[in-house]
Amino acid sequence: MSTTATAKGTAAHPAYQALIKRIEEANLIRSSAGVLGWDQETMMPSGGVVFRGKQLAILSRLAHEALTAEATGEAIAACESVPELTSDPLSPEAVNIREIRRSYDRATCLPASLVEEEAALSSSAMHIWAEARKSADFAAFKPELAKVVDLMKRKADCYGWAEGGEPWDGLAEDYEPGCTAAEVEAVFTPLRKELQTLLDALMGSSTRPSNAFNEVKVPIERQKAFVREVASSFGFDFERGRLDESTHPFCGGSHCNDVRMTTRFHENNVNDALGSTTHETGHGLYEQGLLEQFIGTPMGDSVSLGIHESQSRMWENQVSRSESFWKWCYPRMKDMLGDCVSSLSFDDVYGGANIVKPDFIRVEADEATYNMHIMIRFELERALMKGDLSVDDLPDAWNAKYREYLGIEVPDDAKGCMQDVHWSMCAMGYFPTYTLGNLYCAQFFEKAMSDMPDLHDQFEQGEFSGLLNWLRTHIHHHGQRYRAAELCEHVTGRPLDSTALVKHLNDKLRPLYGV
Numbered sequence: 464m465s466t467t468a469t470a471k472g473t474a475a476h477p478a479y480q481a482l483i484k485r486i487e488e489a490n491l492i493r494s495s496a497g498v499l500g501w502d503q504e505t506m507m508p509s510g511g512v513v514f515r516g517k518q519l520a521i522l523s524r525l526a527h528e529a530l531t532a533e534a535t536g537e538a539i540a541a542c543e544s545v546p547e548l549t550s551d552p553l554s555p556e557a558v559n560i561r562e563i564r565r566s567y568d569r570a571t572c573l574p575a576s577l578v579e580e581e582a583a584l585s586s587s588a589m590h591i592w593a594e595a596r597k598s599a600d601f602a603a604f605k606p607e608l609a610k611v612v613d614l615m616k617r618k619a620d621c622y623g624w625a626e627g628g629e630p631w632d633g634l635a636e637d638y639e640p641g642c643t644a645a646e647v648e649a650v651f652t653p654l655r656k657e658l659q660t661l662l663d664a665l666m667g668s669s670t671r672p673s674n675a676f677n678e679v680k681v682p683i684e685r686q687k688a689f690v691r692e693v694a695s696s697f698g699f700d701f702e703r704g705r706l707d708e709s710t711h712p713f714c715g716g717s718h719c720n721d722v723r724m725t726t727r728f729h730e731n732n733v734n735d736a737l738g739s740t741t742h743e744t745g746h747g748l749y750e751q752g753l754l755e756q757f758i759g760t761p762m763g764d765s766v767s768l769g770i771h772e773s774q775s776r777m778w779e780n781q782v783s784r785s786e787s788f789w790k791w792c793y794p795r796m797k798d799m800l801g802d803c804v805s806s807l808s809f810d811d812v813y814g815g816a817n818i819v820k821p822d823f824i825r826v827e828a829d830e831a832t833y834n835m836h837i838m839i840r841f842e843l844e845r846a847l848m849k850g851d852l853s854v855d856d857l858p859d860a861w862n863a864k865y866r867e868y869l870g871i872e873v874p875d876d877a878k879g880c881m882q883d884v885h886w887s888m889c890a891m892g893y894f895p896t897y898t899l900g901n902l903y904c905a906q907f908f909e910k911a912m913s914d915m916p917d918l919h920d921q922f923e924q925g926e927f928s929g930l931l932n933w934l935r936t937h938i939h940h941h942g943q944r945y946r947a948a949e950l951c952e953h954v955t956g957r958p959l960d961s962t963a964l965v966k967h968l969n970d971k972l973r974p975l976y977g978v
Contacts, residue, residue, distance in 0.1 A: 672814025772900020
């Protein structure tokens with residue numbers, strides 16, 4: 464039987480239909496909360512934060528109750544007892560049953576009161592974080608963060624973890640199924656050595672790309688038109704999505720036909736706006752590429768955050784920081800941004816898009832240093848969860864890590880441990896998915912290049928549909944048919960490793976720095 468089609472008659476089985484109806488209803492509640500979350504970050508007046516927290520809390524509780532209801536468990540068991548629904552483990556029905564079972568088993572570990580508490584705390588902590596960050600006031604945010612850490616410890620206790628594991632593992636399962644702290648450490652340790660070798664070589668060179676591209680002033684309205692044009696050229700459908708502004712760029716929404724991306728703008732950094740937008744466009748293209756007939760079920764959902772991040776990183780790094788992309792984009796940028804960039808040469812722009820400079824801010828980091836930022840966060844949140852680090856000591860521990868990993872002194876907590884929204888959102892266990900995404904991205908792109916050797920020639924002509932269609936076929940349309948590690952091996956023919964990422968970075972950056 465084909466693993467890409469529904470077996471004849473199985474989708475109409477009464478037990479399966481009953482299960483899917485329940486799961487789709489739970490997803491409608493969650494997707495409604497997603498739109499409210501987007502609104503909180505983009506449109507909601509600050510005075511609405513308390514009431515919005517109540518709205519999100521009740522929706523979280525309702526979605527949790529729908530998933531964990533006794534009737535849901537009975538529907539799953541009924542489906543599992545029907546051989547024709549599960550005989551082909553890669554069929555849409557079998558995939559949905561398997562993944563719904565996994566979600567149900569995890570959700571039933573959590574009391575509804577804890578789920579509601581987390582939603583309310585996330586809403587209030589995000590608001591307090593945003594206000595405290597403006598003045599680098601960690602003391603104002605610290606009580607909320609302490610509540611988050613306590614709640615995450617209780618949540619991890621509910622989930623449990625494998626023998627020999629640790630609390631962090633229980634949380635990471637929400638973002639990257641099957642991922643453990645020990646496995647992450649095993650990947651990160653050798654990667655850090657490779658990155659440090661490259662960084663030392665680049666920083667020791669007397670040849671440096673021009674930084675002029677990162678210093679030009681461009682009116683924000685022009686930037687908005689420019690980045691929107693790039694997103695559209697990549698294939699993002701603005702009839703099924705939108706682009707707005709937020710403090711911290713993200714991609715959300717409620718459906719493959721209602722994808723909400725955000726970015727941010729600074730008058731003196733159009734490159735940052737472009738990087739943020741192409742990154743979120745990668746997320747948006749994944750969301751728009753999920754098969755509509757499966758939306759609301761695991762077959763219509765992304766594999767993991769690591770795979771999701773592989774899509775955003777591909778469009779941000781492998782595409783929009785490539786020489787071939789800029790051969791197409793450079794004249795269009797000069798036309799759209801006008802006299803603001805008239806003095807910039809092609810080398811100024813391509814080199815400026817690939818400047819390597821250790822800095823404090825993760826979302827503005829270059830490709831060579833970005834993963835160092837993730838390693839620091841992983842080590843700190845792991846220590847917080849194990850009880851080896853207190854919230855009181857977090858700023859000092861953060862600053863010490865930046866000294867050790869990147870050789871820089873953090874000037875204040877806004878540029879330090881308060882820069883990311885994630886912990887205020889109760890998202891512990893999330894950060895490593897960014898580096899896993901970079902690794903998956905490089906390996907996927909290497910395979911795409913093998914399948915389409917003229918891919919960079921296509922980019923030079925402003926033709927990006929070849930890559931997008933490849934991603935649709937090999938990744939987006941599978942939904943959760945494969946786990947992340949399985950998908951990687953299915954697509955590329957080998958398990959995940961750092962070879963492709965290290966080669967990509969060395970091949971691009973060493974020539975720019977003359978090393």
